[in-house]
Amino acid sequence: MELPRVGHYSPIGDVEYKVLEETRETIVYRNTVGDIVRDSKTGSTVSHTLEYGLKPTRESWERFKTFLNADDPARRPDGWERKAQALARSGRMLAFMGGSLYGWLRNWMAWSRCLC
Numbered sequence: 001m002e003l004p005r006v007g008h009y010s011p012i013g014d015v016e017y018k019v020l021e022e023t024r025e026t027i028v029y030r031n032t033v034g035d036i037v038r039d040s041k042t043g044s045t046v047s048h049t050l051e052y053g054l055k056p057t058r059e060s061w062e063r064f065k066t067f068l069n070a071d072d073p074a075r076r077p078d079g080w081e082r083k084a085q086a087l088a089r090s091g092r093m094l095a096f097m098g099g100s101l102y103g104w105l106r107n108w109m110a111w112s113r114c115l116c
Contacts, residue, residue, distance in 0.1 A: 006076075006080050006083050006084045006087065007075050007076050007077070007080055008074060008075045008076075008077070009075070009099075011033050011064070011067035011068055011108070012032070012067055012069070012072055012074050012075065013031070013032035013033035013034065013053070013067045014032070014066075014067075015030060015031070015032050015033060015034045015053065016030075016032075017029065017030065017031060017032055018030045020036065024041070025040060025041055025042060026038055026039065026040055026041060027039050027041060028050070031053075033053040033054070033064070033067055033108075034052075034053025034054075035049050035051065035052055035053045036049070036050045036051040037049050037050065038050055049110070052108065052109050052110055053108075054108045054109045055109075056109065064108070
């Protein structure tokens with residue numbers, strides 16, 4: 001079941017998505033924030049980030065910050081207000097899936113760099 005999404009809260013990058021390698025069981029790709037990721041096509045494991053787009057440099061951080069722009073129109077797709085109102089009237093329990101401080105840092109630049 002897909003959960004209803006009103007907006008986009010993850011980083012919105014400008015790097016072209018590109019498949020780098022593909023086998024019968026896996027796919028390696030560069031995502032829109034520059035990460036190089038290996039995913040299983042069988043769904044039997046979590047994604048493995050081979051290289052992070054966010055490097056531990058000021059220059060990399062300044063570029064990555066642009067992917068977090070709260071005013072980016074892509075964060076609120078057409079019809080988001082109507083969708084939000086419909087969800088509010090639905091009587092269903094709603095949740096905001098905002099992640100966590102540790103989780104975001106781990107996903108952006110590797111857990112080992114978060115522990116320094």
